[in-house]
Structures are given as structure tokens and as C-alpha cells.
Amino acid sequence: MWSAGAPGPLLGTGRTADVFALSRDRVLRRYRFAIDATAEAELMRYLAAAGYPVPHVYDAAGPDLVMERLHGPDMLADLGRRPWLIPQHARTLAELHDRLHRISAPPGLPVAVGADGTALGGGTAVLHLGLHPANVMLTQRGPVVIDWAGARVGAPGADVAMSYLILMTSDTDLLPPWLRLVIWWPRAAYVHRFLAAVGDSPWPHVASAARVRIAEVNTRPAEIARLLKIAERAAASAG
Numbered sequence: 404m405w406s407a408g409a410p411g412p413l414l415g416t417g418r419t420a421d422v423f424a425l426s427r428d429r430v431l432r433r434y435r436f437a438i439d440a441t442a443e444a445e446l447m448r449y450l451a452a453a454g455y456p457v458p459h460v461y462d463a464a465g466p467d468l469v470m471e472r473l474h475g476p477d478m479l480a481d482l483g484r485r486p487w488l489i490p491q492h493a494r495t496l497a498e499l500h501d502r503l504h505r506i507s508a509p510p511g512l513p514v515a516v517g518a519d520g521t522a523l524g525g526g527t528a529v530l531h532l533g534l535h536p537a538n539v540m541l542t543q544r545g546p547v548v549i550d551w552a553g554a555r556v557g558a559p560g561a562d563v564a565m566s567y568l569i570l571m572t573s574d575t576d577l578l579p580p581w582l583r584l585v586i587w588w589p590r591a592a593y594v595h596r597f598l599a600a601v602g603d604s605p606w607p608h609v610a611s612a613a614r615v616r617i618a619e620v621n622t623r624p625a626e627i628a629r630l631l632k633i634a635e636r637a638a639a640s641a642g
């Protein structure tokens with residue numbers, strides 16, 4: 404869609420894509436690999452039509468996705484700045500899960516699979532599988548969910564389990580240094596409130612979701628060690 408090189412100021416960069424500002428109202432999300440963004444764009448349009456808060460999609464071709472530019476902090480940054488909003492933000496994340504899981508998946512959305520390639524729990528809901536505070540932007544029209552590349556169809560509890568694991572085991576080196584030192588308590592409080600408010604239980608899915616995350620290429624050794632511990636505990640309490 405655009406030639407190589409930066410089409411505008413770089414707004415954000417993640418595991419798989421760079422996000423450039425095209426104008427005050429539009430961004431370009433460009434995969435760094437030969438990944439096709441058109442299915443992701445189609446899902447985002449489907450979710451918007453179902454009333455779910457996602458960025459408006461303008462165009463998609465090859466690795467490029469042009470969408471509405473959101474203005475506002477992401478929920479993780481806001482938690483760092485205003486920790487007294489932990490209960491409110493945890494409830495918002497739980498609501499975003501519940502609302503998403505009431506939407507039936509569109510035909511063609513791939514099934515969520517475990518590390519061994521078999522279906523992860525069954526179910527017909529749309530799962531984001533990365534619905535955590537860094538993927539929620541707090542805008543004037545309310546919270547909006549980004550980063551739909553990993554969305555699949557499956558059991559709602561699997562999505563809750565994935566968020567739980569990401570919240571509990573992710574390295575915190577992207578946070579400001581002062582926050583890294585004090586993160587343990589607020590993180591536990593946030594997770595506790597999220598789990599209390601969300602509709603579906605993560606526990607039947609925690610061990611299999613941990614194995615998925617362990618198998619992902621971007622998961623770091625320290626994170627794998629924490630995931631293994633949680634998976635072991637989950638398997639022991641199930642068996």
C-alpha cells in the first residue's frame with residue numbers, strides 16, 4: 404500500500420508490527436513480516452458492526468492496515484500514573500472480556516489451538532487472546548481494544564486465562580523503573596479484581612493456555628519459568 408520506509412512518525416512498536424501516524428485521524432499498522440492483515444481488518448469491521456469498541460478500519464492490503472487513530476493513554480500507562488484507578492480499570496477489562504465473548508465468531512475465524520495443535524477448549528465466541536491493559540486505549544468515546552492479530556474462535560475462559568497469564572508472568576522492563584519496583588502489589592490487586600468481575604472462569608484453561616504461551620517465540624526465559632510454575636500448580640489442583 405505504501406512504499407518501504409516510514410510513512411509518518413512512529414507511534415508505537417510491538418512484537419510484530421510498527422504503528423505510524425498518517426494524520427491526526429489515521430494510523431498505519433504495518434507488519435514487519437509477510438503477514439496478511441486483511442483477515443484482521445475484516446474481523447475488526449465485524450466487531451464494530453456488532454457494537455464492540457475497536458478502531459474504525461479504512462483500508463487493508465498485504466501487511467498494511469489503515470485505521471482510526473486513537474487519542475488517549477493505554478490502560479497500562481494510566482494504571483502507572485493513576486494507581487487509585489486499579490479497581491475501575493480492572494472492572495473495565497472484565498467488561499471488555501464479557502462483551503466480546505457474547506459475540507458469535509464470524510465464519511472463517513481460525514479456531515484457538517493448544518501447543519499440541521488441538522482445539523483449546525471448544526466454544527464459539529470471539530477470543531482476543533491478548534486482551535490486557537496495554538491493548539486497551541482509553542479514549543473520549545470510552546475504552547477501545549486494539550491488536551486483533553491473535554483473535555480466534557473458542558471458549559471464553561481461554562481468553563480470560565490468557566489475560567491472567569500475561570498479567571501475572573510478563574516481564575515489566577517496559578514499565579518506568581520506579582513502577583517496576585512496586586509493581587507486585589498493584590498487579591496482584593488488579594488481577595484479583597479482574598477475576599472477581601469477569602464472567603468466565605480461567606481455571607479449566609490455565610494449564611493449556613500456559614503451554615501455548617511457553618511455545619510462543621517471543622516469550623522470554625524468565626517468563627517461561629513463571630508460566631511453568633503456574634501450569635504445574637494448575638495441573639496439580641486439577642488432578
Ligand SMILES: Nc1ncnc2c1ncn2[C@@H]1O[C@H](COP(=O)(O)OP(=O)(O)O)[C@@H](O)[C@H]1O
Nearest residue numbers: 415416417418419420422458471472473549550
Ligand atoms: N489505532 C491506534 N491509534 C493510536 N495508536 C495506536 C493504534 N493502534 C496501535 N497504536 C499504538 O501502537 C502500539 C502497538 O500496537 P499493537 O496493535 O498493540 O501492536 P503489537 O502487536 O505490536 O503489540 C500500541 O501500544 C499503541 O501505542
Ligand SMILES: [Mg+2]
Nearest residue numbers: 417537538550
Ligand atoms: Mg499490543
